[in-house]
Amino acid sequence: MKIVSASPHVHTTMDIRRSMLFVIIALLPSCLWGVYAFGLRALVVLLVSVASALLSEYLLGLIDKKNTLPDLSATVTGLLIGMNMPPAIPLYIPVIASFFAIFVVKWTFGGLGCNWMNPALAGRVFVFFSFSSAMSTFSAPRALAADALASATPLSAVKTAISGGMQNLDYQGVMDQLGYGTTSIAQSIGGALGISPYTVDAFLGNVGGCIGEVSALLLLVGGIFLIATKVITWHIPVVYLGSFALLSWVFGGIRSGMGLFSGEVLMPLFTGGLMLGAFFMATDWVTTPTTKKGEVIFAIGCGFFTFLIRYFGSLAEGVSLAIILMNILTPTIDRYVRPRRFGYVKPVKEAKKK
Amino acid sequence: MLRISTFRRGGVHPHDRKELSKNSPIEVLPMPSSLVVPMSQHLGAPARLVKAKGDVVQRGEMIGQASSFVSADVHSPVSGTITEVTRIRLANGASCEAVVIRPDEIQGEMFTVRHDWKSEDPKALLDTIRRMGIVGMGGATFPAHVKFAIPEGRKVEALVVNGVECEPYLTSDYRSMMERADETLEGIMILSRILSPARIVIGIEANKMDAARLLDDRAREHGYPIEVQPLKMKYPQGDEKQLIKATTGREVPSGKLPIDVGAVVCNIGTAYAIYEACVFHKPLIERVVTVSGEGIAHPRNILAPIGAKAGDLIAFAGGYSRDDVDRLVSGGPMMGFSFADEDAPVTKGTSGILALVDEPVETGVCVSCGKCVSHCPMGLMPNRMFRNIKYGNYQAALDMGLLDCKECGCCAFICPAHLPLVQGFKLGKKMGRRK
Numbered sequence A: 001m002k003i004v005s006a007s008p009h010v011h012t013t014m015d016i017r018r019s020m021l022f023v024i025i026a027l028l029p030s031c032l033w034g035v036y037a038f039g040l041r042a043l044v045v046l047l048v049s050v051a052s053a054l055l056s057e058y059l060l061g062l063i064d065k066k067n068t069l070p071d072l073s074a075t076v077t078g079l080l081i082g083m084n085m086p087p088a089i090p091l092y093i094p095v096i097a098s099f100f101a102i103f104v105v106k107w108t109f110g111g112l113g114c115n116w117m118n119p120a121l122a123g124r125v126f127v128f129f130s131f132s133s134a135m136s137t138f139s140a141p142r143a144l145a146a147d148a149l150a151s152a153t154p155l156s157a158v159k160t161a162i163s164g165g166m167q168n169l170d171y172q173g174v175m176d177q178l179g180y181g182t183t184s185i186a187q188s189i190g191g192a193l194g195i196s197p198y199t200v201d202a203f204l205g206n207v208g209g210c211i212g213e214v215s216a217l218l219l220l221v222g223g224i225f226l227i228a229t230k231v232i233t234w235h236i237p238v239v240y241l242g243s244f245a246l247l248s249w250v251f252g253g254i255r256s257g258m259g260l261f262s263g264e265v266l267m268p269l270f271t272g273g274l275m276l277g278a279f280f281m282a283t284d285w286v287t288t289p290t291t292k293k294g295e296v297i298f299a300i301g302c303g304f305f306t307f308l309i310r311y312f313g314s315l316a317e318g319v320s321l322a323i324i325l326m327n328i329l330t331p332t333i334d335r336y337v338r339p340r341r342f343g344y345v346k347p348v349k350e351a352k353k354k
Numbered sequence B: 001m002l003r004i005s006t007f008r009r010g011g012v013h014p015h016d017r018k019e020l021s022k023n024s025p026i027e028v029l030p031m032p033s034s035l036v037v038p039m040s041q042h043l044g045a046p047a048r049l050v051k052a053k054g055d056v057v058q059r060g061e062m063i064g065q066a067s068s069f070v071s072a073d074v075h076s077p078v079s080g081t082i083t084e085v086t087r088i089r090l091a092n093g094a095s096c097e098a099v100v101i102r103p104d105e106i107q108g109e110m111f112t113v114r115h116d117w118k119s120e121d122p123k124a125l126l127d128t129i130r131r132m133g134i135v136g137m138g139g140a141t142f143p144a145h146v147k148f149a150i151p152e153g154r155k156v157e158a159l160v161v162n163g164v165e166c167e168p169y170l171t172s173d174y175r176s177m178m179e180r181a182d183e184t185l186e187g188i189m190i191l192s193r194i195l196s197p198a199r200i201v202i203g204i205e206a207n208k209m210d211a212a213r214l215l216d217d218r219a220r221e222h223g224y225p226i227e228v229q230p231l232k233m234k235y236p237q238g239d240e241k242q243l244i245k246a247t248t249g250r251e252v253p254s255g256k257l258p259i260d261v262g263a264v265v266c267n268i269g270t271a272y273a274i275y276e277a278c279v280f281h282k283p284l285i286e287r288v289v290t291v292s293g294e295g296i297a298h299p300r301n302i303l304a305p306i307g308a309k310a311g312d313l314i315a316f317a318g319g320y321s322r323d324d325v326d327r328l329v330s331g332g333p334m335m336g337f338s339f340a341d342e343d344a345p346v347t348k349g350t351s352g353i354l355a356l357v358d359e360p361v362e363t364g365v366c367v368s369c370g371k372c373v374s375h376c377p378m379g380l381m382p383n384r385m386f387r388n389i390k391y392g393n394y395q396a397a398l399d400m401g402l403l404d405c406k407e408c409g410c411c412a413f414i415c416p417a418h419l420p421l422v423q424g425f426k427l428g429k430k431m432g433r434r435k
Helices: A016-038 A040-064 A073-083 A092-109 A119-130 A154-163 A171-178 A184-193 A197-204 A216-228 A235-251 A266-270 A274-281 A292-312 A319-336 B122-131 B172-179 B181-195 B206-222 B240-248 B268-280 B310-316 B371-375 B382-390 B394-399 B410-414 B421-434
Strands: B035-038 B062-065 B080-089 B095-103 B158-163 B199-205 B226-231 B263-267 B286-292 B300-305 B325-330 B337-339 B352-357
Touching: A016 A040, A016 A073, A016 A216, A016 A274, A040 A073, A040 A092, A073 A092, A073 A119, A073 A274, A092 A119, A119 A319, A154 A171, A171 A197, A184 A197, A197 A216, A197 A266, A216 A274, A235 A266, A235 A274, A235 A292, A266 A274, A274 A292, A274 A319, A292 A319, B035 B080, B122 B181, B122 B268, B158 B181, B158 B206, B158 B240, B158 B268, B172 B181, B172 B206, B172 B268, B172 B286, B181 B199, B181 B206, B181 B226, B181 B263, B181 B268, B199 B206, B199 B240, B206 B226, B226 B240, B240 B263, B263 B268, B268 B286, B286 B310, B300 B310, B310 B352, B371 B382, B371 B410, B382 B394, B382 B421, B394 B421, B410 B421
Parallel strands: B158 B199, B158 B263, B199 B226, B286 B352
Antiparallel strands: B035 B095, B080 B095, B286 B300, B325 B337, B325 B352
16 A cells, blocks of 8 residues: 655654653663662662653553553653662652652643653652652762761752851862762872862762762763764753853852852762753753753753852752753743744834835 | 855755665666656646647647746657547646657657757747746756746846755766766756856765766866855755855845845756757656665666656566555655655656655654754744644744745654654645635
């Protein structure tokens, strides 16, 4: 039988399912690192998150009489939620987060493509405010297991110290004062390159934090993989990280009483959920603007709010809230920011003619 | 040679698949037992039939006369007898009047006498083009004598010759350039006499650098003032507006014609047709057709008379190579028309006949990835126009520039949800016009 259909008759092989698969592949190195650093318990958290997301998606699919599991979007959501959990989290928390993400944030608005907020982030933020203490209790990574202090994330350790009155010190100074541990590899690399060993540890992933967010290096590798395979473009990650780094450098020293242009750049970039957020959450197709110009505005907003919350808010971490705030602004950005049309000529105003 | 340029915005990179037929020289189709010559092979009003059933026609004799300003004459591709006047459905889905011609056993040699075009004045040359029924052979089939009639007071700054052939699979223009370089260049010089442009440039994509070098060498040897401009591979570079942007850097304003920025575009195939028309007074009665696709046994480039049936060409190319051929396409896969009837004839605009195998395409939901927006060469927002059309809000789609859309298919090609965007825009334009 010959089919008659509208052009084009060839299509890209990069469909939704394949793109989601690529996202999962890009996330795996960081997940594996999390499991290595925090032990099998981390693996259990990841599996529970994915399984509960898939189960929610499957059950809701029964209502709609369609099976949406093959598009893999629920798998990505579940995986991202797991990666955003502290390793020792009680297991019912990721289950609640996954269910909230899939049911409330995604399904009630119409499923894939219709949600206006990133489901994984919304799930994380929901449980963060519901179970603040469990969500803020971290364990030390394998390399620093002997160090009791290392169970706090560098961001929260520094923030607590600075608001506790530790002034006029940069990150390294604060961490030294606190007696935060470093690995010997980081000390030698840091010594050779002339940068703080804490920064090197944060880059490699030898710090406390959520399962999937600790290794900036592996997240960077995954992000570059996604850009190379054209699942995402460079605009959002680069502008997000860039604007955040710029603001941190210019205004980041103020809270320590050091004035302008004295803020740390590398350490804030590598710690917390920034890499995970910039490459994998802020680039979510559904909840970000559709134009490149809009994406740049979106990313600058993310950088700005992340900076604001981290440096001047009461929370140590601001990536998820910053991205969610910008998710809310996305429809507005899309309404006003449009690409310049090819050969567009401004219509002559009627009034002028007369 | 010059630096490689391209247009800046949007565009996609489909696999070009030209290797299937790239190295097959142009072969002449054996005379089919009957030809079906449609009266509507061009943009504009169909030609008016001037012959009747039973009439004997000569090769190149006019059988259909242009019926309005934008229309073109149709000539008999063979010497033979008209056995039937009927209505048929073309590959593009349109229905039109057609004559069925039974060719004579012996076809005499014709169109061998050379005429001296250099002594003719531009108006006379343009009239020859009109009488020979030349239309744009890139696919749009706009009557050439209308397109090349430059309005009084306008000056042609650039004659851009389109050797881009950016559609995947198609190699008919490539083979023409390789095998008929001198003739094609002479055709361009004839056109140059008509238009007297300040500059002549041939745009050729980088996957055909051998053709670019050949034309450059030949042009130099003849002393023709023709530049060859290699272009980076990117679909839809063969579109008029994108090609003008890539070769001259100018943007044709929305709703305006290329001449408004001093450019005229002519296809490689058209240039060759103009050569034959003005040198041999041979009407447009045959053309090179690429028969290709994964489902064709021996993909090749065939010189076929207008009116030959698709089935005849496919048979000459060895027939189908597999059973899962589910789509016949006239033209390229990005903008061509799929058709089901193998009796659909070759027309003046048929650049290719493709047999494509099943490509599993499942339509999903829009995930607002914005790929259609960033790949649209016209800077439109396909996602939002499609949504408006889907809900019947045609005016909103028109306000967003729907009429600038040329259905190049970049958006639908790149869409990860495989939404039928182009189909939506075709519908939207029709419904929008109806209002």
